[in-house]
Amino acid sequence: MAGGTKRADKGIGAGAVFVLILLFIVIVIGFVVLVRNPAPAIRLKGDIKGIGAATLVQFEVSDEFGEGPRPWWKLWAPLRENSVSVMATVGRKTLPELHEGRASLDIVATNDSWGRFFRGGRREVTRDLPVRLTPPHADVLSTHHYINQGGAEVVVFRVSPGTSESGVEVGKLIFPSWAVKESAPDVRFALFAFPYDFGPATPIRILARDDAGNETVASFDYRLFPKKFHSGTIQVTDDFMNRVVPPIMSQTPGLVDQGSLLKNFLLVNGKLRAEQAQKLVELSRQTAPHFPWTGPFIALPSKVEAAFADYRSYVYNGQVVDHQTHLGFDLAGFEHMPVQAANDGVVVLADFFGIFGNAVIIDHGCGLQTLYGHLSAIEVKAGESVRRGQEIGKSGQTGLAGGDHLHFTVLLDGIPINPTEWWDPHWIHDRIEEKLAPYR
Numbered sequence: 501m502a503g504g505t506k507r508a509d510k511g512i513g514a515g516a517v518f519v520l521i522l523l524f525i526v527i528v529i530g531f532v533v534l535v536r537n538p539a540p541a542i543r544l545k546g547d548i549k550g551i552g553a554a555t556l557v558q559f560e561v562s563d564e565f566g567e568g569p570r571p572w573w574k575l576w577a578p579l580r581e582n583s584v585s586v587m588a589t590v591g592r593k594t595l596p597e598l599h600e601g602r603a604s605l606d607i608v609a610t611n612d613s614w615g616r617f618f619r620g621g622r623r624e625v626t627r628d629l630p631v632r633l634t635p636p637h638a639d640v641l642s643t644h645h646y647i648n649q650g651g652a653e654v655v656v657f658r659v660s661p662g663t664s665e666s667g668v669e670v671g672k673l674i675f676p677s678w679a680v681k682e683s684a685p686d687v688r689f690a691l692f693a694f695p696y697d698f699g700p701a702t703p704i705r706i707l708a709r710d711d712a713g714n715e716t717v718a719s720f721d722y723r724l725f726p727k728k729f730h731s732g733t734i735q736v737t738d739d740f741m742n743r744v745v746p747p748i749m750s751q752t753p754g755l756v757d758q759g760s761l762l763k764n765f766l767l768v769n770g771k772l773r774a775e776q777a778q779k780l781v782e783l784s785r786q787t788a789p790h791f792p793w794t795g796p797f798i799a800l801p802s803k804v805e806a807a808f809a810d811y812r813s814y815v816y817n818g819q820v821v822d823h824q825t826h827l828g829f830d831l832a833g834f835e836h837m838p839v840q841a842a843n844d845g846v847v848v849l850a851d852f853f854g855i856f857g858n859a860v861i862i863d864h865g866c867g868l869q870t871l872y873g874h875l876s877a878i879e880v881k882a883g884e885s886v887r888r889g890q891e892i893g894k895s896g897q898t899g900l901a902g903g904d905h906l907h908f909t910v911l912l913d914g915i916p917i918n919p920t921e922w923w924d925p926h927w928i929h930d931r932i933e934e935k936l937a938p939y940r
C-alpha cells in the first residue's frame with residue numbers, strides 16, 4: 501500500500517511538471533501572439549472638423565514590425581519601430597454619393613504580425629463628422645484696382661463664416677489674405693504682386709477655402725498696366741571675378757569649385773542666385789500678421805545705378821556668357837554711406853547672404869519685406885525691431901558688387917517687386933491706406 505502510495509505520488513509529480521511545462525508554453529505563445537505582436541498605432545494629424553468636397557486627412561501609422569514579422573524564436577531581438585505618414589483626400593470629389601448630414605470616417609491599419617491568432621494586428625480609428633458641401637464665398641469690398649506689371653496691389657473682401665484660408669491667386673502664385681483688424685477676422689485684405697515676368701493674360705482671382713476642403717473663386721475688376729523694363733550689358737573682367745567670386749565661394753557652404761574663375765562666377769550668378777531666390781520665399785514666412793508702419797518707404801538720397809527688372813547680359817572677353825534680371829535698385833552715394841531702414845519692422849536676417857554679401861532683411865508685416873545688400877557693416881541683429889530711418893549698416897561692395905553701393909529690394913512673400921511704388925506717398929495713400937481705412 502505504502503509502495504502504491506509512493507507510485508501515486510510519483511505520478512502526480514510528473515503530471516504537475518507536465519502541466520507546468522504546458523502552462524509555460526501557453527504563456528510563451530500567448531506572449532508571442534498577443535503581447536509581443538501589437539497592432540499598428542494610428543495618430544491623426546490636425547483636427548478634422550468636417551467632410552467637404554475634398555477634405556485633406558493626414559495621419560501617421562507606426563508599427564513595431566519594420567520589415568515583416570520577426571522569427572518567433574528570436575524573442576530577445578529588438579523590435580524595429582516603423583512609421584509612415586499618409587495624406588489622403590476624402591469627400592464629394594471621390595465619393596459622389598456623399599450628401600450633407602453626417603458621415604463616419606474610418607481609418608484602418610493592419611500588419612502581418614501573429615496578433616489576433618495569426619490574422620495580423622488591426623487598429624481602427626473612427627470619427628463621426630458633419631458633411632458640409634456648400635462652398636464659402638468672398639464678397640469684394642474695395643474698388644479701383646490698378647496693377648503695374650512688376651508691382652503690387654491690395655484687394656479687400658469679406659469671407660463667409662467657416663472660411664479657413666483665403667487669398668489672391670496670380671497665375672500659379674497664391675498671396676494669403678490678412679485680417680484688416682483683429683476683431684473682425686472675416687474682413688480680409690490681400691496684398692498681391694504681379695511678377696515682372698508674368699504675361700498680361702495671367703488670371704488674377706480671389707480664392708477662399710473652408711476647413712472641410714470646399715473651395716470657391718471670386719473675380720474682381722482690375723486694370724493691368726504692362727511695363728517695359730530696361731536691358732543692359734555688364735562687362736565681366738578677371739579683376740572683377742577675382743575680387744568677388746572667392747569670398748562668396750568661401751562663405752557659402754555647398755558651392756563646389758568648378759575649376760575655373762569664369763565657371764565659378766557663372767555658378768554664383770546662376771545657381772546660387774536661384775537658390776537664394778528660394779531662400780527669400782522661406783524667409784518671407786517669418787512675417788507679422790499686420791503692418792507695423794504707416795506712410796511711404798524711405799529711399800536713400802543717391803544716384804540710381806540700376807533699376808528694378810533690368811535685364812542684364814554678362815559679357816566676358818567679347819562673348820555673352822550669362823543673362824540675369826536685376827530685381828532691385830542699385831543706389832550709389834559715397835563710400836560707406838549710412839544705410840537706413842526704409843520703414844518700421846523687425847530684422848529677419850543680418851548676415852552674409854551669398855550674392856548680396858553682407859545683407860539685412862526687414863519684415864514689414866503681411867509678407868512685405870525689404871532687403872539691403874553689399875553692406876560693408878551691419879549694425880542690427882536678427883529679431884531686433886527697427887524704426888523708419890534708423891541706421892542699420894553702411895554701404896559697401898561685399899557679394900556680387902562692382903563698386904560701393906546699396907542694393908535695395910522690396911519683397912512680397914519672397915517675390916521681388918518694384919520699390920518705386922513703395923517710395924511714392926501717393927501710391928501708398930491710394931493703393932493701401934485709403935483701401936484699408938474704412939475697415940480699420
Ligand SMILES: [Zn+2]
Pocket residue numbers: 806826828829830906907908
Ligand atoms: Zn543690385
